[in-house]
Each structure stands twice: as structure tokens, then as C-alpha cells.
Amino acid sequence: MGEDRYLVEMKNIHKWFSGVCALRGVDFAVGYGEIVGLVGDNGAGKSTLIKILSGFYPPDEGKIFFEGKEKHFSSPREVRKLGIETIYQEAAMVPKMSIMRNIFMGRELTRLKVGSVGYLDVPRMEEESMKALEGVDLRLRSPHALVDELSGGQRQGVAIARAMYFKSKLVILDEPTNNLSVKESQKVLEFIQELKKQGISSIFISHNLYHVYPVADRIVVLSHGEKIGDFRKEETSIEEITKLMVLP
Amino acid sequence: MAQGLVNVLKKIILLREISSLIMLLVVVLVFFAISPLFLSQENVAIILEIIPELGIVALGVTMLMISGEFDLSVGSVFAFCPIMMTMFVTWGFPPLLSVIIALLMTMLLGALNGFITLTFGIPSFITTLGAMLIWRGAVLLITGGWPPPFPAEMSTGILVGRLGILRASIFWYGAITVLLWFVLERTDFGNWIFATGGNQPSARAMGIDTHRVKFTNFMLCSLLAGFAGLIQSFRLATTLPSMGTGLEMDAIAATVIGGTALSGGVGTVIGTVIGAFLIRVIDNGLVIIRAPSYWFRVFIGIAIILAVILNSFVRERAKKLRC
Numbered sequence: 272m273g274e275d276r277y278l279v280e281m282k283n284i285h286k287w288f289s290g291v292c293a294l295r296g297v298d299f300a301v302g303y304g305e306i307v308g309l310v311g312d313n314g315a316g317k318s319t320l321i322k323i324l325s326g327f328y329p330p331d332e333g334k335i336f337f338e339g340k341e342k343h344f345s346s347p348r349e350v351r352k353l354g355i356e357t358i359y360q361e362a363a364m365v366p367k368m369s370i371m372r373n374i375f376m377g378r379e380l381t382r383l384k385v386g387s388v389g390y391l392d393v394p395r396m397e398e399e400s401m402k403a404l405e406g407v408d409l410r411l412r413s414p415h416a417l418v419d420e421l422s423g424g425q426r427q428g429v430a431i432a433r434a435m436y437f438k439s440k441l442v443i444l445d446e447p448t449n450n451l452s453v454k455e456s457q458k459v460l461e462f463i464q465e466l467k468k469q470g471i472s473s474i475f476i477s478h479n480l481y482h483v484y485p486v487a488d489r490i491v492v493l494s495h496g497e498k499i500g501d502f503r504k505e506e507t508s509i510e511e512i513t514k515l516m517v518l519p
Numbered sequence: 520m521a522q523g524l525v526n527v528l529k530k531i532i533l534l535r536e537i538s539s540l541i542m543l544l545v546v547v548l549v550f551f552a553i554s555p556l557f558l559s560q561e562n563v564a565i566i567l568e569i570i571p572e573l574g575i576v577a578l579g580v581t582m583l584m585i586s587g588e589f590d591l592s593v594g595s596v597f598a599f600c601p602i603m604m605t606m607f608v609t610w611g612f613p614p615l616l617s618v619i620i621a622l623l624m625t626m627l628l629g630a631l632n633g634f635i636t637l638t639f640g641i642p643s644f645i646t647t648l649g650a651m652l653i654w655r656g657a658v659l660l661i662t663g664g665w666p667p668p669f670p671a672e673m674s675t676g677i678l679v680g681r682l683g684i685l686r687a688s689i690f691w692y693g694a695i696t697v698l699l700w701f702v703l704e705r706t707d708f709g710n711w712i713f714a715t716g717g718n719q720p721s722a723r724a725m726g727i728d729t730h731r732v733k734f735t736n737f738m739l740c741s742l743l744a745g746f747a748g749l750i751q752s753f754r755l756a757t758t759l760p761s762m763g764t765g766l767e768m769d770a771i772a773a774t775v776i777g778g779t780a781l782s783g784g785v786g787t788v789i790g791t792v793i794g795a796f797l798i799r800v801i802d803n804g805l806v807i808i809r810a811p812s813y814w815f816r817v818f819i820g821i822a823i824i825l826a827v828i829l830n831s832f833v834r835e836r837a838k839k840l841r842c
Contacts, residue, residue, distance in 0.1 A: 365717035
């Protein structure tokens with residue numbers, strides 16, 4: 272059994288890639304409504320850990336508990352059904368599709384089903400996507416605009432609005448402030464705080480500590496596939512974590 | 520007022536089909552100016568008679584290309600299907616059953632393309648290039664290079680029967696166009712096709728079974744190619760082992776001229792219909808104005824390049840128009 276106070280708990284996770292050890296015995300947990308910052312240098316194992324948590328591949332060793340019950344995460348589809356939504360930096364959106372089609376991608380609203388093909392309920396999808404965007408205070412003129420025409424920050428906003436709309440329990444953000452201007456990064460941090468207000472847990476992955484620190488409740492540091500730090504924000508400082516991260 | 524006009528203009532320019540439509544209109548007008556015979560009832564009927572064969576193949580290629588894959592084997596499958604149908608009749612199967620088995624076999628060939636491409640993760644360009652050679656070879660082996668006699672007991676009316684100046688095939692083409700337009704633009708499966716071709720990792724992350732989407736389109740593309748092959752063999756009442764040679768290039772040309780992106784994720788059914796018309800109109804128009812038919816390839820080549828340039832250039836410009 273996992274502990275009840277955590278929404279998700281990963282215990283003793285190991286992962287090898289053709290003989291190279293990417294993760295060695297990592298414990299990682301996220302509480303209800305908590306924002307956890309996951310930091311570490313490139314190659315520390317952050318993205319491997321996240322890919323396991325979002326169902327892309329199984330751990331070679333270790334257990335995952337969700338809402339106190341052990342789960343085997345076998346595909347991204349299944350993980351999303353549990354309410355875990357991962358927003359990858361580049362891969363969250365299809366640029367050549369409209370905002371509306373992106374929001375409902377894979378979870379389209381349909382009116383009539385023939386076999387496994389459903390007739391799209393376009394008017395309702397228009398209406399609901401505008402509602403979803405208002406949830407993160409994002410004002411865009413039309414749900415039919417292409418995502419291609421949005422700024423990087425706006426795209427993150429749409430992805431977060433999508434996660435909120437579908438009542439996710441845990442949102443994983445992979446480097447959401449990468450390549451964004453200062454002002455846009457600020458906006459993304461506001462989106463993340465909005466998630467917390469609605470009781471949604473989130474994992475914020477970044478190598479920019481200055482973005483993670485202000486919003487995170489807890490900060491986890493990975494290095495060379497191992498967890499080397501796990502602090503409540505009050506117990507630590509940016510300086511302390513920076514020292515940990517640059518240790519050889 | 521002027522603002523509203525700019526907006527309407529911008530909307531029109533941003534239509535994906537617009538450059539191919541303009542080219543089609545220009546070509547039609549030029550041929551008509553040179554020879555008024557071009558738009559005579561007889562000649563229009565001839566164009567409508569031959570268009571479905573290329574048009575239906577191109578529709579399948581479009582669906583597959585939007586989902587991010589190629590099929591170069593459509594020309595060979597185009598011959599494979601009617602040849603198999605003929606063989607089955609020769610072996611004593613009832614005509615209708617022979618048609619059904621032949622169509623199922625072409626679907627199987629598409630499934631094989633999909634299975635090999637997706638299982639081994641190799642480019643579909645390679646898989647279907649191989650398939651193109653294999654099935655053309657198979658057709659030649661089966662027939663020994665000679666056209667088998669077209670089964671006399673086969674009733675061809677349902678596919679190519681005459682209705683006034685038209686043939687039934689144009690209605691099949693119309694129905695398939697409407698059906699595929701609907702699937703692509705108005706169903707969740709259509710959304711998955713765009714998502715799969717537009718950004719496969721993202722579609723996968725959102726829980727779309729991208730392999731199933733591609734696999735289905737491989738089968739659809741092959742099936743439509745076989746069906747179009749049947750139409751041609753019914754129309755000519757022969758089955759030639761060489762039929763459909765080079766058709767894959769015309770089908771891809773029609774698709775690309777119509778605004779579908781080679782890289783996937785973007786494209787329209789209507790654009791491909793316009794593309795197919797453009798190719799067949801150029802083909803036919805050159806005959807009508809008595810130009811040497813060698814010009815055909817030259818013009819199609821120019822049309823492809825021009826369409827893609829117009830598409831990207833005009834769209835970039837239109838985006839910058841303030842509204």
C-alpha cells in the first residue's frame with residue numbers, strides 16, 4: 272500500500288537503457304494540490320522519470336501508487352484516463368490544427384457514433400473551448416485560429432486550460448518556460464498557480480531554478496539518476512539547491 | 520466597410536484550395552480561348568468519364584498523406600485488383616464474389632504496407648516502393664504478360680453504366696468525395712488523422728492510437744486504388760497488366776497541387792479533387808488544341824511547383840494583412 276496523503280507515489284524506481292542506468296532507486300511523490308518542482312541538470316533523469324509516470328514506458332523495477340492503490344502504467348492513454356496529463360514543451364500541441372481541435376484532440380465531443388467513428392459536435396466544442404480558455408484568463412479571438420499563430424506562452428496556456436477542462440488530478444509540465452520571454456514566463460507561472468487554486472497537483476520540471484522556486488511547494492533535485500534532495504520550500508533556499516545541482 | 524472587404528479577401532486567400540482553383544480556372548479559360556470545342560458537351564462528358572479513375576486513387580493518397588505516410592504502390596494495386604477479379608472469374612467464381620474477393624485482397628495489400636511500415640519503423644516511401652515493384656511483378660507473372668480475356672458474364676453497369684452523357688463512375692467519385700470530406704472534417708477520426716500527421720508524439724501523448732489511424736488509412740488508400748482499377752477495366756472491358764503504370768505520380772501530383780502537405784497534417788479532400796481535375800483537363804486540353812502530347816508531363820511538372828509556391832507564398836502574405 273502507498274500512503275494516503277499522496278496523490279501519486281513512485282517507490283524505488285529503476286530504469287536501464289541498453290545497459291546504461293538512467294534511474295537508480297528514485298522515490299518520488301506528489302501530494303494533493305501540491306506543486307512539486309523537479310530540477311536537475313541535463314541527463315539527471317528528469318525526463319525518464321516523467322515518461323514513466325506518463326505511461327510511455329514501464330519502470331524496470333519499482334512500484335507506482337495512485338490515490339493509494341498500486342497501478343501498472345501501461346500506456347499514455349490509460350494514464351490519462353486516471354487524470355494525469357503531461358504537457359511536453361514542443362509536443363503538447365499540433366501547430367497546424369485549430370485551438371478547438373487541439374483542446375479536444377483525442378477526447379472529441381461527438382453526437383452520434385457509428386462503430387468507432389463519431390460525428391463531431393462542433394458548436395459545443397466551440398463554446399466549451401472558449402469557456403476552457405477563460406478558465407485561465409486567456410482571451411483569444413476565435414477557437415478556430417491555428418495554434419501556429421499563438422505565442423509560446425499562449426500555447427502553454429491552451430495546454431493548461433485543456434488539462435483543467437478535463438478535470439485532471441495531476442498536471443506534469445515539462446520545461447514550460449523554455450524559450451519564453453520574461454513576461455510570458457511570468458504568465459505561465461500564473462497558470463500554474465491557477466491549477467493549485469483549483470486543487471490540481473502539478474509537477475514543474477525545469478533547469479531554471481528561478482522559475483521553479485517562487486511557485487513550488489516542494490523541490491526535488493535529481494542528479495545522475497538519483498534523488499539527492501527533497502525539500503519543503505521553507506526549509507531551503509535557492510543558494511542551497513544551486514550548490515546541490517552543480518555538485519559533480 | 521473596407522475593413523470587412525479585406526477580411527473577406529483574407530479568408531478567401533487563406534483557403535487551402537485557392538491556388539489550385541485559380542490554376543484550374545486559368546487553364547480551362549486558356550484551352551477554351553484556343554479551341555471552343557474544349558467546353559463542348561461531348562468533350563466535357565469525356566473529361567467526366569476519365570476523371571474518376573485518377574480522382575479516386577488521389578483521394579486515398581490524400582487521406583494517407585495527411586496522416587503522414589506515402590503509398591507509391593497504388594498504380595500496381597490499380598492493376599492487381601481487376602486482374603485478380605478476372606482470374607477468379609476464370610477459375611469459376613461468380614462475378615460478384617470475384618469482385619468482392621479482389622477488393623478484399625487489395626485491402627490486405629494495404630494492410631501489409633501498414634504492417635511492415637509500422638512494425639519495422641521504416642519509411643513508407645521505401646515499403647511502398649518495394650510493394651509497387653512486387654505487385655506489378657506479380658501481375659505480370661500471373662498473366663504471363665498477356666491481358667486475360669475480360670469476363671463476358673460480368674455486368675459493368677453499376678460502375679460504368681451510362682446515364683445520359685454521364686457514366687455511373689462519376690457518381691461513385693462524388694459519393695466517395697463527400698464521404699471522405701465528412702470523415703476528415705466532421706468526425707473524431709478525421710481529427711485523429713490531422714493530429715497524427717501534424718505531430719505524432721503529441722497525438723500519442725493525448726491518447727490517440729496513431730498506429731491504428733495510419734494502418735486504417737493504408738488499407739483505405741489501397742482499397743480505393745483497387746476500386747478505381749476496377750472502374751477502368753470495366754470502362755474499357757479489358758484488364759491490362761500494364762494499367763496504372765505511373766499513376767502513383769499523377770495521384771501524388773493531384774494531392775500536392777490541391778494543397779496537401781508532403782509532410783502530413785495538412786490537406787483537404789476538395790483540393791485533391793481540383794488537383795485531379797487540373798491534371799485531366801491539361802491532359803485532355805492538349806489533345807483538343809492539337810499540341811503534341813509530350814507537353815503533358817511538362818505542364819504537370821510546372822503545375823506542381825507553381826501550386827506549392829503559390830500555397831506557401833500567398834499564405835505568408837495573407838497572414839501579414841492586418842485585420
